[in-house]
Amino acid sequence: MPAKKPFITQYDLATRLGVGQKTVSRALAGEPRVGAELRARILEAAKKFGYRPNQSARSVKSRRFDRVLFLQLVEVADSHIDSGITDGISDGLAEIGRSLVIERLVVPDFLAGGPAPRGLQEMMVDGVLVHGNLDPSAQIEVMLASSGLPVVWVNRVLDHDAAYPDDHGGGRLMVERLVGVGHRRIAWFDGMLGFYPAVELHYSRIQRHAGYLAAMSAAGLAPQTLSPLKDPGQDGQFEWLLSHLRNLPERKRPTAIACYGSYEALTVLHAAGRLNLSIPDDLSLILAHHESLVAGIRLEVAQVPSEAMGRAAAALLGRRLANTRRTQSVIVPYRVLSGSSVQSPTT
Secondary structure, three states: OOOOOOOOOHHHHHHHHOOOHHHHHHHHOOOOOOOHHHHHHHHHHHHHOOOOOOHHHHHHHHOOOOEEEEEEEEOOOOOOOOHHHHHHHHHHHHHOOOEEEEEEEEHHHHHOOOOOOHHHHHOOOOEEEEEEOOOOOHHHHHHHHHHOOOEEEEOOOOOEOEEEEOHHHHHHHHHHHHHHOOOOOEEEEOOOOOOOOHHHOOHHHHHHHHHHHHHHHHOOOOOEEEOOOOOOOOOHHHHHHHHHHHHOOOOOOOOEEEEOOHHHHHHHHHHHHHOOOOOOOOOEEEEEEOOOEEOOEEOEEEEOOHHHHHHHHHHHHHHHHOOOOOOEOEEEOOEEEOOOOOOOOOO
16 A cells, blocks of 8 residues: 655745745735745645645634535434435535535434534534424524524525525415316315414425415315314324215315325325226326425426525525625425326316
């Protein structure tokens, strides 16, 4: 195994060239006080001997690390966020010359006395992007504020310093797509709306449903929200939906169902199969999801703009890092991705 090349410092370069260390430092920084000929000699020697600047020392001195912490707040250790958000953040930060550091904070552990994220303890980042599914506790807010770093939230509804999807528009978009091909009996399925306290629901469930209701009203149609009023227990949503659809007279059965997300859409597919309803011949199906391929099936989707939201959050933080005190939040729109689960009704 070849010997490892020794680390070359500015002092080593100065000794080899017979100049002062400050002269080497000025030449490497491009300062005009160093003559062109001497600067060329120093730069050539630096290249020849493999000199690399001490980025850590430079960062500590300048208080700029060119790194951003993406803090993922989770309720349990095995929960995960949409990878599209992380991809968008990474790409957006690269555009402003910064790299990404990711940490996951299990909130119950932290509230029980666990340590703060390492990135906030060591203060070796320039700013923080935060994602969480529920509004944070006061302890989380205090932890972030006490860091003194710029903070931008991802997927949280705030007036400033946040990027989040237009979930109301997403619900509306699904109805408009179905109305556009002739559907009149359009149901909304979310297995949690009927019995979960609103304060415990992610805002997107409420907003997408509100968009559905608004679009149905605008089209002069009667809404039909499918959701059990009592907790059906684990895997009970399928049995509840199956029973509900089976007991509806055919003239009242929806010809299309819009779903909150992929879990609900798979439940509809399963129930339709048991009832011998063909998708989309007998029942059209559309859902909110980050991609149209769900469990290997190409479905019609109102695309949750995960990647675009991540990019928007990175851009907002970039503005904060450029000494902007607060930035207006960005609401990211949905768009329809075509699939094979929507067509005009036959009845």
